Amino acid sequence: MSCIDEVTEILDLLYKHNWDERNGGNLSYILTEEEVNFICNPNNIIREFKYSFDMSELVGKYFIITGTGKYFKNCLKDPINNLGIMKVLDKNTLGLVWGYLDGGRPTSEAPTHLKCHIERLKQDKEHRLVIHCHPTNIICMTHVHDLDSNHFTEDLWKMQTESIVVFPEGIAVLPWILCGGEEIGIATADKMKEYRSVVWAQHGIFCTGKTLDEVFGLIETIEKAAEIYMKIFDKKIYQSITNEQLITLAKAFNLNYRKGIID
Numbered sequence: 057m058s059c060i061d062e063v064t065e066i067l068d069l070l071y072k073h074n075w076d077e078r079n080g081g082n083l084s085y086i087l088t089e090e091e092v093n094f095i096c097n098p099n100n101i102i103r104e105f106k107y108s109f110d111m112s113e114l115v116g117k118y119f120i121i122t123g124t125g126k127y128f129k130n131c132l133k134d135p136i137n138n139l140g141i142m143k144v145l146d147k148n149t150l151g152l153v154w155g156y157l158d159g160g161r162p163t164s165e166a167p168t169h170l171k172c173h174i175e176r177l178k179q180d181k182e183h184r185l186v187i188h189c190h191p192t193n194i195i196c197m198t199h200v201h202d203l204d205s206n207h208f209t210e211d212l213w214k215m216q217t218e219s220i221v222v223f224p225e226g227i228a229v230l231p232w233i234l235c236g237g238e239e240i241g242i243a244t245a246d247k248m249k250e251y252r253s254v255v256w257a258q259h260g261i262f263c264t265g266k267t268l269d270e271v272f273g274l275i276e277t278i279e280k281a282a283e284i285y286m287k288i289f290d291k292k293i294y295q296s297i298t299n300e301q302l303i304t305l306a307k308a309f310n311l312n313y314r315k316g317i318i319d
């Protein structure tokens with residue numbers, strides 16, 4: 057299976073989960089040179105894209121990145137127009153080696169993605185993937201819950217047993233900030249020093265990790281917890297998961313969970 061098949065399968069699943077309406081959402085995935093060789097000649101630079109921020113730490117790496125204005129809905133049937141494979145040529149330049157056939161360019165969130173990759177690679181050498189999408193219940197929660205990251209994490213952990221197992225480091229939450237700009241990119245990458253998942257209030261989520269399965273599973277689990285929250289938060293609660301039960305769970309699964317939330 058080529059990297060294009062793997063990525064378009066996940067993009068299609070994200071669309072079918074109703075998390076990427078219209079041109080909502082974007083993805084960037086670090087590829088190995090072998091994976092790129094399988095698709096195209098990685099030394100044939102078709103076009104260049106200049107950026108004003110410093111990406112020297114990524115020079116030489118290859119990324120597959122969704123195109124700006126493109127719909128996840130269309131990626132599976134038409135990857136070469138909707139996706140691009142890029143090499144980081146120097147600290148300010150991405151070189152296109154495959155894709156964006158109709159003249160397209162990388163997502164407007166590409167600087168945010170690349171800044172997140174820089175931070176996550178410092179935390180985890182095996183890190184490869186950033187997905188941004190618009191899961192309904194996570195967005196709902198940012199309308200009815202306070203935006204304190206610890207409070208948000210605590211409630212998501214307490215919605216279902218699997219939450220703390222899947223995201224023991226918790227979830228960071230940012231207030232509403234203009235998307236596509238520098239401020240939100242810097243704020244998101246800053247949170248990525250400690251978290252794999254950053255919620256953008258009234259917008260969506262950025263999730264990162266090593267593999268397509270891991271990151272898709274992370275989004276699914278956070279969204280499931282948020283869905284449970286939205287179904288019960290205004291109901292009479294008879295019992296819930298306690299702090300002691302979460303600590304018991306953490307010990308049983310040997311989890312390095314974020315301190316200062318339940319203890």
Ligand SMILES: [Zn+2]
Pocket residue numbers: 080081188189190235259260
């Ligand atoms: Zn978005």
